[in-house]
Amino acid sequence: MNMKMNLSDPDTFARLERQAFHGTVDVSGMPPAAYKYFSELAAVYRAYRFEGLPKEEAVRHKDKLLKDYHASVQESRRIREMYAAYQDAIRRAGTLTSEIEKSHSVDEIADKACMVIALLIGDSSFYARQCRKLKEAQSCGV
Known part of the structure; x- marks a missing residue:
């Protein structure tokens, strides 16, 4: 099979189903x-x-094979997107870690460290919660 084949093209997909x-x-x-869809579909057609x-x-x-195929494609897409987001978070955390090393202010270090933690645990609200705590501590003279 040509690796450039576009399986999302309806004409290509229909041609493969005919095959x-x-x-x-x-x-x-x-x-x-x-692979799973077309090989199992061929077996169904052979039985028919x-x-x-x-x-x-x-x-x-x-119909069941096609439903399972689409679910599998969606799951693969979701996993790729999640992996890409994870890799981006690691890259951004690395950049922030480098900035922490160059920082001289405790406030800047704490701010960037909280960003790193939020990225690595995947909790978008973590950073905002910690910023509120840091601002409260500063106003109290801590």
């Missing part, structure tokens, strides 16, 4: 979700064409 029907789909090189699987049951199997 699955005829038993000629090449699943090698496909992403895991597509040669083993007497009723059409209604074949349609139900295809």
